[in-house]
Amino acid sequence: MKQTAPSVSPMSNEARNSYVIAQITEALTGLLRAKPIGEVSISELCAAAGVGRASFYRNFDSKEAVLQRQDEAMLRQWQKDYDADTSPDKPHWMASLLLFYKQNQDFYTLVYRNDSRILLDTMLKICGPAPADPNLLAYIKAFVAYGIYGTVCEWISRGMTESAEELAALLEQKQGQ
Numbered sequence: 001m002k003q004t005a006p007s008v009s010p011m012s013n014e015a016r017n018s019y020v021i022a023q024i025t026e027a028l029t030g031l032l033r034a035k036p037i038g039e040v041s042i043s044e045l046c047a048a049a050g051v052g053r054a055s056f057y058r059n060f061d062s063k064e065a066v067l068q069r070q071d072e073a074m075l076r077q078w079q080k081d082y083d084a085d086t087s088p089d090k091p092h093w094m095a096s097l098l099l100f101y102k103q104n105q106d107f108y109t110l111v112y113r114n115d116s117r118i119l120l121d122t123m124l125k126i127c128g129p130a131p132a133d134p135n136l137l138a139y140i141k142a143f144v145a146y147g148i149y150g151t152v153c154e155w156i157s158r159g160m161t162e163s164a165e166e167l168a169a170l171l172e173q174k175q176g177q
Helices: 013-032 042-049 053-059 063-084 093-103 105-115 117-127 135-157 164-176
Strands: none
Touching (some): 013 063, 042 053, 063 105, 063 117, 093 105, 093 164, 105 117, 105 135, 135 164
């Protein structure tokens, strides 16, 4: 079929794809507020996002992959912002990371409730051990990645009642003993 000017989208393929991903992500998080991920069908998700199934499968292989991609994008943005911060009052990385989770509590609570393994997979991908790492470095990275995961999951499971600053202070206090 030959496309004429009025039927051609002004968006680039990259912009259109970003739009589709954002629509799917927003629709899934909205649906997860009402029911667990296992009860959300791909058809229902696509209808809520206003996209076709082909668009979904072009970008994702599962509903969990939608959450995984969003989690990774958010954490990488936090990392980029933290690394770029050169202010003299820059918080410790752990306090900053906990504040990030607290600011995104709604999303992370949804992810935790539906598949907490996503949080671990993202943490391992971003700061976990790599096969080429020497043993000591691999063990340290594993300790940090699993420690962050465990702390964040426990905090979420307890309702994130402490502020990020309070939790960071508790962790520092325990560390100093």
